[in-house]
Amino acid sequence: MNHFLQWRWFIVTAIVGTTLNLINQWDGLMGAAPIDYFKLMLTYLVPFLISSLSAWQAKK
Numbered sequence: 901m902n903h904f905l906q907w908r909w910f911i912v913t914a915i916v917g918t919t920l921n922l923i924n925q926w927d928g929l930m931g932a933a934p935i936d937y938f939k940l941m942l943t944y945l946v947p948f949l950i951s952s953l954s955a956w957q958a959k960k
Contacts, residue, residue: 912951917944 920943921929928935 909952909955913944913948916947916951920947925930945957 911933924943925933925935925940927933
């Protein structure tokens, strides 16, 4: 796999995952509610898998 594509996966994951966590866990991040760490990890994992698999399929 192309090295450039791998870095792009992490960039997409960082941007999309952070945005979704801010939307979904705003209360937890601001201290008004507990943070659900399982959901936090899944929110970063899903964009990573989608961007890596779609880049892999496009490359194929």
